[in-house]
Amino acid sequence: MSRRVTEPYQKEIVGAKGSIFYRAHSYHTKVPPEGIVPVIEHYTNPGDTVLDPFCGSGMTGVASLLSGRTGVLSDLSPAAVHIASGYNTPNNPERLAAAASSLMAKLAGLERELYGTACSRCDSDARIEYTVWSDTMVCPGCSHEVLFWDSARQPDGTISKNLVCPLCSTSFRKGDAKILPGAPVLVSVACTSCRSREQRPLTTVETAMAHYPHRTDITDWYPTAPLEDWREMWRGQHGKLGIATSADFFTGRNLRALAAVWKIAGESPESLGLRFATTAIVNRASRRYQWNPKRPTNVLSGTLYIASMNYEFNVFSLLRRKLTAVVQLATKVGETSGQSSVTQASATNLKHLQDRSIDYVFTDPPFGANIYYSDASFLWESWLDDFTDTTNEAIVSTSLAAAHGGKSLADYEQLMAASFGEIARVLKRDAWASVMFHSSDDAVWSSLERAIESADLSLESAVAFDKSQPSFKGVKQMTNQEKVSSFDLVLHLHSSAGGVAKRRKSAVGKVAESDVIEAIANHLESANQRQRSTPYIHSLVMRILLERGATFAGYSYGEVEVLLTKNFLLEKSAWSRNPTPDNASSIKIEGTP
Numbered sequence: 001m002s003r004r005v006t007e008p009y010q011k012e013i014v015g016a017k018g019s020i021f022y023r024a025h026s027y028h029t030k031v032p033p034e035g036i037v038p039v040i041e042h043y044t045n046p047g048d049t050v051l052d053p054f055c056g057s058g059m060t061g062v063a064s065l066l067s068g069r070t071g072v073l074s075d076l077s078p079a080a081v082h083i084a085s086g087y088n089t090p091n092n093p094e095r096l097a098a099a100a101s102s103l104m105a106k107l108a109g110l111e112r113e114l115y116g117t118a119c120s121r122c123d124s125d126a127r128i129e130y131t132v133w134s135d136t137m138v139c140p141g142c143s144h145e146v147l148f149w150d151s152a153r154q155p156d157g158t159i160s161k162n163l164v165c166p167l168c169s170t171s172f173r174k175g176d177a178k179i180l181p182g183a184p185v186l187v188s189v190a191c192t193s194c195r196s197r198e199q200r201p202l203t204t205v206e207t208a209m210a211h212y213p214h215r216t217d218i219t220d221w222y223p224t225a226p227l228e229d230w231r232e233m234w235r236g237q238h239g240k241l242g243i244a245t246s247a248d249f250f251t252g253r254n255l256r257a258l259a260a261v262w263k264i265a266g267e268s269p270e271s272l273g274l275r276f277a278t279t280a281i282v283n284r285a286s287r288r289y290q291w292n293p294k295r296p297t298n299v300l301s302g303t304l305y306i307a308s309m310n311y312e313f314n315v316f317s318l319l320r321r322k323l324t325a326v327v328q329l330a331t332k333v334g335e336t337s338g339q340s341s342v343t344q345a346s347a348t349n350l351k352h353l354q355d356r357s358i359d360y361v362f363t364d365p366p367f368g369a370n371i372y373y374s375d376a377s378f379l380w381e382s383w384l385d386d387f388t389d390t391t392n393e394a395i396v397s398t399s400l401a402a403a404h405g406g407k408s409l410a411d412y413e414q415l416m417a418a419s420f421g422e423i424a425r426v427l428k429r430d431a432w433a434s435v436m437f438h439s440s441d442d443a444v445w446s447s448l449e450r451a452i453e454s455a456d457l458s459l460e461s462a463v464a465f466d467k468s469q470p471s472f473k474g475v476k477q478m479t480n481q482e483k484v485s486s487f488d489l490v491l492h493l494h495s496s497a498g499g500v501a502k503r504r505k506s507a508v509g510k511v512a513e514s515d516v517i518e519a520i521a522n523h524l525e526s527a528n529q530r531q532r533s534t535p536y537i538h539s540l541v542m543r544i545l546l547e548r549g550a551t552f553a554g555y556s557y558g559e560v561e562v563l564l565t566k567n568f569l570l571e572k573s574a575w576s577r578n579p580t581p582d583n584a585s586s587i588k589i590e591g592t593p
């Protein structure tokens, strides 16, 4: 008999990104599972069922395992189902470790053949840990082939897009030049005997190895799914570089290595765990890992971009580390008392679930046009040879034709309404659903709200979810988009009608701007540094509007920023109350002339 929970969870939710559950396999917009645990514990009893119909990498399932609940997961994407299954299926750690050792043993010969070299200090066997590759550009003046590595790197450590031909001195832009297949320019070699690690130009033998093997020499299966030019993430640059299929994202050598790993992993009785480890390294092992003079720039998740200088990491070194992490994950999962199942399904049609069968929902649906999941998962889905059917993908993608999954905001709203309808159907009476959401666009917020109302769910409260404090480096590397959405809200919905959503219908639909300003001022009285940032305050304003039943119109991210600038003081990215008007004139407000 389930306990009746009458109050929504009111605390702010914080999740750290460091645990093995977070690190073992990447996914777009992962939610740290430890943050979800207290929320699940608030709403449910041990053994209860927790549904996440937009499960992604399955972190709600992991939180269910950690809290002794039963996770019921589904997602539209085969990549998500694969990753969520890898996280949530209990693997015997000893058997997995033995299978991992056997996999590496079978591949030892191939590793020597592809990445083996000699140490320049002690002459013992050494391993190429990575090779840096550079594109070759054709000079428009004299057709001389110019290595980007030679011409673009500036003495001050920056990279210039304006190149000068060393032969005829023609200056030209990188973007205007014809590009030829690249060349390896640098290796990093690790010696297993003297333990030295050196970075140096390639020897003749190493250069020959880098160009081997050719695609035609590879006999194991590898993915050749076409990267069609109608995809959201397709760029003219792909055409220019000759990136026409998933195979083109890899060097011949790494493709050969991955194909061998994929085959042997698939034949193992522990294939789920071993293939989970393999997809976990696929992006790093691809040409998407950009070389940068200051530090490696990790694979950018919102694009399928390939830079002009990139890393070719040793597949087996990546795999060895990942297998250790996956065995560690299996041990941790084995220590939990819950269980989770994963199904491939659209949230708009949960036909595998009975009416009134679920105790609680925690979910993180797509936020409008933020991420094109199926494109972002292209390489994973290529290896799985199974692709998202984008017909029901709940995103806004106006640049695509409808036949390719293109959708307007109204289409998105309709898909979200159908999903909330399914959530309302499968939830037990008087149960709760927590939905993560964020958007800098007020129209997307309104859409979401109408979708919630149409399912007769009532919105009872909203709290912030701080997805961990990024390090300073983390902040610097963040794109503007990420900065904007670093604070999500968790909306707590109740399955019996009568709450805020109902009140909203009778509400005036508007809150006076002075009330919003006053609420922000009250918040700033006791807020910490992070709670004074623009992203946090934007999420606070969304919450104020939600809870008071007011329209979102006029409160986009940019408009909230303007409101803050007019009424508050910004110092070191933190807002505070304006000083009294008397001395206000002597203080310069950051960002205003």
Ligand SMILES: C[S@@+](CC[C@H](N)C(=O)[O-])C[C@H]1O[C@@H](n2cnc3c(N)ncnc32)[C@H](O)[C@@H]1O
Residues within 6 Å of the ligand: 027, 028, 029, 030, 031, 032, 053, 054, 055, 056, 057, 058, 059, 060, 074, 075, 076, 077, 080, 345, 346, 347, 348, 364, 365, 366, 367, 373, 374, 392, 393, 394, 395, 415
């Ligand atoms: C924000 S992500 C979830 C990430 C997840 N919280 C995690 O920690 O990994 C949203 C997910 O919704 C999925 N999705 C999009 N449309 C869907 C639909 N109609 N039904 C089910 N899943 C869908 C995407 O494939 C994506 O995995």
Ligand SMILES: [Zn+2]
Residues within 6 Å of the ligand: 139, 140, 141, 142, 143, 144, 165, 166, 167, 168, 169, 170
């Ligand atoms: Zn020239």
Ligand SMILES: [Zn+2]
Residues within 6 Å of the ligand: 119, 120, 121, 122, 123, 124, 191, 192, 193, 194, 195, 196
């Ligand atoms: Zn050595």
